[in-house]
Amino acid sequence: MAGLKPAGLKPSGLKLGVLISGRGSNLQALIDACAQPGFPAEIALVLSNKADAYGLERAAKASIATAVVSHRDYPGDKPAFEAAMDAALRGAGVELVCLAGFMRILSPWFVERWQNRLINIHPSLLPSFKGLDTHERAIAAGVRVHGCTVHYVRPAMDEGPIIVQAAVPVLGTDDPHALAERVLEQEHRIYPLAVRLIAEGRVRVDGERVVVEGHVPGTDAALVNPAA
Known part of the structure; x- marks a missing residue:
């Protein structure tokens, strides 16, 4: 080291x-x-x-x-x-x-x-498109909505209780690079949000599901589909 x-x-x-x-x-x-x-x-x-x-x-x-x-x-x-x-x-x-x-x-x-002190950000709306090349696979699959996920890590790859997700539309003109750039903008928004929620003690793991306690003003849209 x-x-x-x-x-x-x-x-x-x-x-x-x-x-x-x-x-x-x-x-x-x-x-x-x-x-x-x-x-x-x-x-x-x-x-x-x-x-x-x-x-x-x-x-x-x-x-x-x-x-x-x-x-x-x-x-x-x-x-x-x-x-x-x-x-x-x-x-x-x-x-x-x-x-x-x-x-x-x-x-x-x-x-x-x-355990429950390790989080990850993944460029898809888990549980869809685990692993690599998520944007290429989303376009190939013809999905209309793609995005990113912050989740607690579990031993299996790209699994674990979901804390925050953000969705973006998949446009007919998208190539993997364009879609990746749009998703990355949302990654930069929701990772700090997830950390804030955890640090404020608002996140509770119930089994393999996250419960966000209380209300955080201005985050309702971001938890599902952040506004522009």
Whole structure:
């Protein structure tokens, strides 16, 4: 594991650990949200399995602590790789782990260790189009509505209680890139929303279903189909 790079974080609210592998656009949405006055969470650590992930630069610019735990340092030893990630997260005092383009499948051990404290954002309206190439598959299937989902992570890929979804229309002129860009705009809206709801204590897991307690002004549309 690369050494932790400390940064001056002001203590405020739920401490997040964000796992990335690449450019970190959803990480940036969380950084921007956490910088807003009154937002009930802060990013305690950005952790990547790739030392050249651009998201690490985003974190550094925002004075957020970063760490690299490369899977290549643990060839054939996934338990040791995940144990190192777990140690880094716990060492930073992380309370909620947010997957933001983290391109490694997590083992049941890691998922269960962070049970109901590990969330992901997926570019489809789950349970439809799990896995990769969601936009291509949505267009090929002829669906009229597509979107994105923030959910609690479970051992099976792209499964778990749904916290927030956002829908966008699939247009007749769409190609995968155009559809992806429109969905990404909504990802950047609903990931911070999901974190806010959790940090405010409004999210309760009942079996394998999420119940959002109380009313958050201005979020009704976003929970189903955000307005433009």
